Amino acid sequence: MISYFFGGECLPIREGQGAMDKSGLERRYFLALVCASALTPSCLHAATRTVTDSRGRQVVLGAASRIACIGGTITETLYRLGAADQIVAVDTTSTWPEAALKDKKSLGYMRAISSEGVLSVKPDLILAMDAAGPADAMSQLVASGIPIVFVDSTPSPDAIIGRTQFLAKVVNREQAGTQLAQDIQQKFSALKDWRDTHAASPRVLFIMRMTNNRPLAAGRGTAADAVIRLAGGVNVGADLQGYKLLNTESLVTLKPDIILTMNQGGEDIRKALLSDPGFGLTPAGQKKAIVEMEGERLLGFGPRTPEAALDLARLMAKAEHPA
Numbered sequence: 001m002i003s004y005f006f007g008g009e010c011l012p013i014r015e016g017q018g019a020m021d022k023s024g025l026e027r028r029y030f031l032a033l034v035c036a037s038a039l040t041p042s043c044l045h046a047a048t049r050t051v052t053d054s055r056g057r058q059v060v061l062g063a064a065s066r067i068a069c070i071g072g073t074i075t076e077t078l079y080r081l082g083a084a085d086q087i088v089a090v091d092t093t094s095t096w097p098e099a100a101l102k103d104k105k106s107l108g109y110m111r112a113i114s115s116e117g118v119l120s121v122k123p124d125l126i127l128a129m130d131a132a133g134p135a136d137a138m139s140q141l142v143a144s145g146i147p148i149v150f151v152d153s154t155p156s157p158d159a160i161i162g163r164t165q166f167l168a169k170v171v172n173r174e175q176a177g178t179q180l181a182q183d184i185q186q187k188f189s190a191l192k193d194w195r196d197t198h199a200a201s202p203r204v205l206f207i208m209r210m211t212n213n214r215p216l217a218a219g220r221g222t223a224a225d226a227v228i229r230l231a232g233g234v235n236v237g238a239d240l241q242g243y244k245l246l247n248t249e250s251l252v253t254l255k256p257d258i259i260l261t262m263n264q265g266g267e268d269i270r271k272a273l274l275s276d277p278g279f280g281l282t283p284a285g286q287k288k289a290i291v292e293m294e295g296e297r298l299l300g301f302g303p304r305t306p307e308a309a310l311d312l313a314r315l316m317a318k319a320e321h322p323a
Contacts, residue, residue, distance in 0.1 A: 048061060048062060048063075048172075049061050049169075049172070051149060051166070051169060051170055053149045053150045053151070054130050054150045054151055054152035054153075055130070055150045057150070059147050059148070059149050060147060061125060061147055061149075061170065062124060062125075062147070063124055064086060064124060064125040064170070064171055064172070065086055065124060066086070066088045066121070066122060066123050066124045066125070067083075067086050067087050067088065067123060067124075067125045067126075067127060067171070068087075068088060068089045068090075068107060068118050068121055068123040068125070068126045068127070069087055069089070069090045069091065069094060069107075069127050070091050070107060070110050070113055070118070070126065070127065070128035070129060070132045071091060071093060071094075071110050071127070071128060071129030071131075071132060071151065071153075072090075072091070072093035072094040072095055072096065072110075072296045072300050072302070073129060073151075073153075073163065073296075073300045073301060073302040074127045074128075074129060074151055074167065075087065075090045075091075075094035075096075075100050076094070076096050076097075076100075076296075076300065076302040076303060076304065077163065077164055077167045077180075077302055077303055078127075078167060078171060079096075079097055079100065080180055080303050081164075081167065081168055081171060081173045081176045081177060081180060082173060082176055083171045083173060084099075084100075086171060087100070087104055088104060088105060088121050088122075088123060089104050089105040089106065089107050089118070089121040089123070090104045090105075090106065090107065091106070091107045091108060091109060091110040091113070091132075092106060092107075092108060092109050092110070093109070093110050093296055093300070094296075095294070095295075095296045095297075096296060096297065096304065105121050107121075110128075110129065110131070110132045110133075111131065111132065111133045111134070112133070112134065113128075113132060113133065113134070113137045113138070114137060115136075115137040115138075115140035115141050115144070118137075118141060119141075119144060119146070123146055124146065124147070125146070125147050125148075125149070125170075126141055126146055126147065126148040126149070127148075127149050127151060127167070127170065128141075128148060128149070128150055128151065129150070129151050129153045130150050130151065130152060130153045131153050132150075149170060151163060151166070151167065152166075153301075154301075155222075155223040155226035155227070155299075155301040156226060156301070157188050157230070157305075157306070159301065160184060160301055160302065160303070160305055161181050161184060161185065163302075164177055164180050164181045164184060164303065165177045165178070165181055168180070180303060183303075184303055184305075184306060187306035187307055187310075188306045190306070190310065191230070191231075191306050191309055191310045191313070194310055194313060194314075195231075195232045195313065198232065198313065198317060200232070200317065200320060201232055201233060201234050202233050202234070202257040202258050202316050202319075202320050203233070203234050203236045203254075203255060203256050203257045203258070203283075204228045204233040204234065204235060204236065204256060204257065204258045204259075204260050204316065205217055205218075205235070205236050205237055205251075205254060205256035205258070205259055205260065205284070206218040206222075206224035206225070206228060206235070206237070206259075206260045206261065207259055207260070207261045207269055207273075208224075208243055208261070208262075209265055209268075209269065210268060210269055210272045211245060213272055213276070214245045214246060214247060215245070215246050215251065215269070215272075215273070216243050216244070216245055216246075217237045217240065217243065217244060217245075217246050218235065218237055218240075218243055219235075219237045219238060219239070219240025219241050219242055219243065219244055220235070220237075220238045220239075220240065220241060220242075221241060221242055222242060222243065223299040223300075223301055224260070224298075224299060225237070225238060226301070227298060227299065227301075227305070227308070227309055227312065228260065228312075230305075230309040231309045231310075231312040231313040231316060232313050232316070233258070233312075233313075233316055236254040236255065236256050237254065248276060248277075248278030248279075249278070251276075251278055251279060251282060252278050252281050252282060254282075255282055255283060256282055256283065256284045257283045257284055257287075257289060257319075257320060258284050258289045258290075258291055258316055258319050258320065259273060259284050259289065259290045259291070260291050260292075260293075260312070260316075261290065261291070261292055262292065262293065262294065262295035262298060262299075263292050263293065263294050263295065264294075264295050266290075266292040269290075270290050270292075273285070273290065274288065287319070287320075287322065289319040289320065289322075290319075291312070291315045291316060291319050293308065293311070293312060293315070298312070
């Protein structure tokens with residue numbers, strides 16, 4: 001059961017329902033933040049609509065004039081919907097547009113969120129990707145009574161369209177959402193047209209980072225796996241589940257044609273791979289075929305995804321056939 005603030009009353013939080021299981025002083029501080037956030041004028045407006053979030057929770061929304069965004073996909077979409085002025089804080093994955101991290105308060109990394117930090121910006125709505133965490137912090141935010149809406153993080157074209165329309169409803173910009181969804185769909189059509197005329201399906205391995213000189217590679221169920229397939233590639237790590245560390249023997253056995261990684265940390269990955277004799281035995285190593293893209297654009301599965309996937313397809317084609 002979700003608790004809300006009615007008539008300006010700060011409802012108590014019982015032990016086990018999200019209050020910090022630390023010292024009494026910390027609990028009082030958390031409750032003080034909860035009450036201070038809930039009593040901002042925008043939160044006292046009558047609820048205007050109800051949405052069902054990705055966890056099946058019915059959430060009553062009010063003015064939504066002070067939104068805390070936990071997830072770059074959410075931030076990016078709200079900016080594209082023209083709702084930037086309603087955002088007061090974003091997490092560090094909100095790398096686009098660049099103004100987001102410059103102009104808005106920072107909530108830290110989306111998987112290491114502090115509930116106190118979120119409440120300190122006095123939001124009247126919290127939007128969080130399903131992957132946001134840690135779980136204790138999310139539970140505390142739910143228990144705070146501030147409306148919090150969890151957003152589906154499925155990495156697929158249909159999910160992008162659905163997220164766009166859902167977020168448009170949340171911020172009461174449904175007409176803008178329809179237009180944005182149509183634009184995204186048109187760009188997916190352009191991606192399909194390109195793929196229809198380029199039949200090659202390179203074998204691609206996405207490496208998140210190096211750990212003790214071992215690559216952390218993307219398997220099935222990851223955004224990297226989804227974007228590789230979307231761009232027309234074959235994820236050679238698809239037999240893995242999630243992200244797994246590989247040894248040199250595994251890297252050689254997988255025989256990737258291309259290594260895909262993010263700009264963030266990409267140079268370190270490139271140096272580590274090129275100094276690994278095992279990598280030199282792979283088709284990617286022989287051609288030094290390493291493709292880098294900005295992380296959130298590549299993996300965020302937001303409005304920029306069809307263009308990012310098309311760029312990736314072109315980069316893979318160039319890496320396969322260097323001039």
